[in-house]
Amino acid sequence: MNKIIKIRLKPLTWSPYLPPVELADATEEQLAAMKVTPSASKVSPYVLTLAHDPESYVARTKLFNAIMYAEGGLPREDRELGALAASLANGCRYCANVHARQHARxxxxTDVTSALFAGRTDTLSKRDSGILAFATALTATPPQANHSHIDALTEAGMDKLEIIDLIHAIAIFGWANRLMHPLGHSN
Amino acid sequence: MIDTSDTIGINAELAPNNLVRIGRMFRPEFIEGAKDCRYAVLTPNDPLDLLHDLRVAVARRITKTAANPDSQLKGYPIPTDESLKAFSAGEICTDPKLAVLAAHVDMIASEPSKASAQHLSDLQTVGFSVPQIIALSELCAYVCFQIRLVHGLSLLETHHE
Structure with a gap:
């Protein structure tokens, strides 16, 4: 079997298609919303874009952070793999890039991400393979996930809490992908 | 007229109730967070001139893309306005604005990878403002999130080890 070439992904830059909120013109609610994010001190074009609807932005950001950074339960790398798999299925290049790099970190x-990008899912562990298959199936429209996917996850050693965490990670990326990809482009 | 308090009271959390119980048992913060998201996209304090009936119609149209939509559809009552009723049923819309919105919503629900700047430009051309487009984007994405959540948790609920 051919050796898988190890890939190393460079960060992408995201640019909005629509005019983002101008900080100078932002309402108090928009400014407050943009401070809720725990990330960098500088406000990204993505956040400035979503700040046009600050209520949705605040609610989703809180839920997103809860899901991706919850204590205990599914290990973070598995949440990132679920996020990556959903992002690949939804065609969100930017999200896939971010979460592939997160998983590698x-x-x-980069074994898993290299295998994914090389189409060599046959080399994945049972657990990673189970996560990938479940995420891909759950992400499809309509969702195609069935009990055999749950069987595969439990056989790979996942407990109920971990599976709940995985479902939420995949689902929240179905949300994130549908913002990041349609609202801007990456290069 | 849709009674929003009943709608939210019955369906603010994920449906059906046994899924809420599973979630609350293990991750109550996820349940509460999802509820807050539902309020934000369906009945925000500032609706940005997007009527509730339109939001519900969008949610209903997308929910029909779920594998088993019936329980979730109960959370989005059929609009009384004939145009929105047709929209929510997944029908072809004769109103130009709703027609463009329908095409966009369908694409986001089923083939989000096909999204492009042109789709957003089309929405602006028929009169949606930038804030409205963002709000609609969040709404569409929320419903798609809920579809996956309910589907996944339903599998877990009925899974026999």
Missing amino acids: LTNS
């Missing part, structure tokens, strides 16, 4: 390895 958390696992200190």
